[in-house]
Amino acid sequence: MLRRNSDSNYSYPLTLTLALAALVIIIAGIRAGADLIVPLLLALFIAVICTAPVNWLHRWGVSLRLAVLITLLVIGGFLSLVGLLVVNSFSTFIQALPGIESRLYERYLDLLDSMASMGLAIDPDLLAGLVEVEDGSAWLPTLLGGLGNLFVQSVLIALLVIFMLYETLNFRAKVSLALDDPAPSLQRFEEFSQTLKRYLAVKTVISLVTGVLAWLACVVMGVDFPLLWGVLAFALNYIPNIGSALAAFPPVLLLLVSQHGGVADAFMLAMAYLVINFTLGNLVEPRMMGRALGLSTLVAFLSLVVWGWMLGVVGMLLSVVLTMTLKIALDSHPETRWIAYLLGPGKEPVVAAKGFGEEPSVSERDEIT
Template identity: 45%
Template sequence: MQMKYSPSLKVLLILASLVIVLAGIKAASAIVVPFLLSIFIAMSCSPIINWANQYRIPRAVSVVLVILLIVIFGFMLAGLVGQSMNDFSDNFPKYREKLVDQFAWAIGRLNDFNIQINKDQLLSYLDPGAAMNMATSLLTSLGGVLTNFLLILLIVVFMLFEAESFPRKIHIALDDPNMKLRQIDKFLLSVKNYLAIKTLVSLGTGLVIGLWLYALGVDHYLLWATLAFLLNYIPNIGSIIAAVPAVLLALVQLGPGIAGLTALGFIVTNTVMGNIVEPRYMGRGLGLSTLVVFLSLIFWGWLLGTVGMLLSVPLTMIVKIGFESGQDTRWIAQLLASDGSELKELEHQDEKDQNASGADNTSV
């Protein structure tokens, strides 16, 4: 005899199950975080492997070459950024003292215009060196996660070898052995393309920012370039967070003029990359609203820590793409979207797919 549940009871059961699942993920974050990083790296590298296969390079050779590049680049970057972090940590008290002096000077100029502000009280509420300290703390905590580098690397290797057969396994697992469900392929392709394109755009952003800061003579430019690369995965908010410590350091070290040029470099780079380059290759169908970006940052950061904050938007994008793949859950994806045009685009694309599927069946 099948029991019938009221709609309110169903909602309650779903919410209770969700709480249990999230509590389990948070408790197992030491295992989940390296696994998520491995998936992220493997999916970002997968297009390179596929590109090499087009030139008839054996998959084993291409995987080994990609892993070697990751290891060489990772060790070089870790050494350079690590040295920059150590130097910055040693000089941080001096930077903070100069920054407080600059802050006090600005408050004094405001008082000259009869804008009365108590310096000591304001500094007790707003520490101007906190943003710089937060940036280094973010990179330090990320470095703690990467102590499992060998484990992550091994998982990436096995994932890259299994990537070719993975789509067929998904079809079979979902009872679609003849691979007729196009939503599955659309989901896998969208996630892979999103992660690959976002990684390339983030690399470009970090490279341009690093060269710009080096040309201006700002100290520890590699540190701020790495921060810009990592936080570029968080649109809108990430670019602001990455710019603040670099601009403050330029203000302390080189004065207001260079600080203004530093801020201008961040604004121009993120505007070009975020509004021209990225939409050109990624399309409009992957946008998230600013509110969803901010809430996902809080949620994934609470659930998975620093890595969750950095991967908050990619993880939310994967959830959104998954909702887009099904007719019944598409309304949830629309709630996460940045505007109201995506649903019509998706419905139009579904009509094309159905027409193509009908033509295939007619021809058979």
């Protein structure tokens, strides 16, 4: 008995070391293959979102293949229309960018002069030389190359989404043929799929409402290119903690330096962004998702850092989605459910609400565990 216990205790450090080594290899592989993994992840999550309207059409009597075709046509047409509007707005923004840079540079010089006149040891000429307005031709080829790469990636992602949606039609049959006892695996996969689709649907709807409200705020305040800032707010809403601030910074700064704007208008727009993100992010979204689909603040921030380091900007956009996918997958299996509990926000202990020395009831004990 002693020998068996000693062997068991000896295996714990070895198992932990092997697990950490495997984790390091997986992380290194993900970072090395980021160019291949990013389109696959984007296509996978878009396909998961598209399964909701497919299932809705199928419940109304439409065949699965026709439902997939209708969903692809509607979503493709909508995204094409929005894309054309965004590209038109972005091209107009590029044309107006030199004037915006000049006004921003003038405001920067005025700020340096004001700080120097207040007695601060600041040399306006020295600091102004650090932020010279460069010629747009220096970064224009890089921008055009990035846009070309974005177009190629978009076509690849669209093709992957089409193939993935049609592949899901026979997925259950393939799993049934591949496994001897497919019922438990199909049940766990069904739970995982439903929870993931619910999370992605809620997060996408919240992001869409955030983008629309940001667009309305920019229109009301008279900010140029409101559609561009609305799309930016929609995309950056997937980034935890800092996404809303990053989305608000360009329109607020643009309104600050515009001819018809000013400090008061920029402050009002910043407050509008703050109210939108606080209301949707802290009041509406937790009620729609529930605490079971939440992450702790530390885990959300760490996921932003880790996934951003591995996959770049797309990793930052999908950081919470990827971590939530991992949490849902861990929660779907009894042996790994404890890790999912650690990733979640947790609950306020019921014992703290009781009197000192009182024992919690059986139901309270179950709620704590």
